[in-house]
Amino acid sequence: MKKISKRLEKIFSYLTSCEYLADVGCDHGYIAKLALDSGIAKKVCISDISEKSLNKAINLLSDYGDEKVFSVVSDGLELVPNTVDQVLIAGMGGEEIVKILSSSHFLPKKLVLSPMKNGEKVRKLLIELGYEIVHDTIFSDGDKFYFLITADFGGKSVYTDMELEFGKESLKSKVLVLYLDQKIANLEKSFDRKSEKQKEKIQSLTKIRNEINRNL
Ligand SMILES: C[S@@+](CC[C@H](N)C(=O)[O-])C[C@H]1O[C@@H](n2cnc3c(N)ncnc32)[C@H](O)[C@@H]1O
Known part of the structure; x- marks a missing residue:
């Protein structure tokens, strides 16, 4: 596997150990592969709305068998099994992430989200849905900036308007x-x-x- 970007490494570092990880909008599938290689996830669901994109991930993960990898063309979480215990959605706009979560047939226990824009809409929805926001930060890769939010279902977060706009940890960051x-x-x-x-x-x-x- 070619060396992954600092952005993907950083996102990967926020995943927690789990049984079954879903990478929604996986495209290349780099994070799902890292999750299996490192053992941070015992099984992965790779999914993408685009079959062409999903095929890249299927190829990348071809050394792993069906017991480790489930792949599915899916709009958001629609066809993702509700047995996944951690869901990653990265590299999509905040509005798309909001659409995916608010139309989902289940609410995942753990979320790792990296909205490219409209992060405030994602934070608002997480609070409305009953998630506790655990990490809410910003990082850079070259001259680009990325927001990263992790949340656990079944908690409460109290946010000011500024925190909703930029993220709690980000407000204490030079980045x-x-x-x-x-x-x-x-x-x-x-x-x-x-x-x-x-x-x-x-x-x-x-x-x-x-x-x-x-x-x-
Ligand atoms: C910019 S890529 C990001 C890939 C990877 N997650 C990353 O962070 O590098 C966005 C991917 O999300 C997929 N996508 C967009 N909307 C989607 C949706 N509603 N459900 C599933 N996948 C979606 C696209 O097909 C594309 O492969």
Whole structure:
């Protein structure tokens, strides 16, 4: 297997030991393979809405037999067995993750989620569904930033608006300041003549960035 990215390594490090892991939207299947190779999961369910993507994972995991790997083309958790005890969903937008979780036929005991955007929608839904958010952080890989949320079913999390927006641990992290620096710089260079709305957004992000920086 080729060397996996820092992003995937980081996501993998947040998985906990389990019997049966589902990698929803697995695409290449790198994390599912690492989970079996390392023994962190005894069995994996690899699933993807795209058969072409799923086939990449099936090939990667071809050394493992049916007792270790169940593969299924599935929209979200629709055809994922409810016996999985940990579900990973990474590399999708927050709205897609919300759609998957809110239409699921079961609520997994443990979730590891890495929404590419709209993380606040994911955090809100987890709280509504009765999950305790265990980790809620940000990390970088090169010049890209990623949010990572883990949650256990059957708990309660109390979040402020700022925590919902950025994640509890992220607010104590220098990485969030760097993320906001990048976001502000991108907004500033994206248009020559900025609209009022854009100026307000830049001002608001700058205020938040400075406040987080002060509290570090
Ligand atoms: C950008 S890739 C991410 C792959 C991998 N999880 C990662 O983090 O590197 C997104 C994958 O999610 C799949 N996908 C998108 N929507 C989905 C859904 N509703 N259910 C299952 N898979 C989905 C896509 O087909 C694609 O393979």
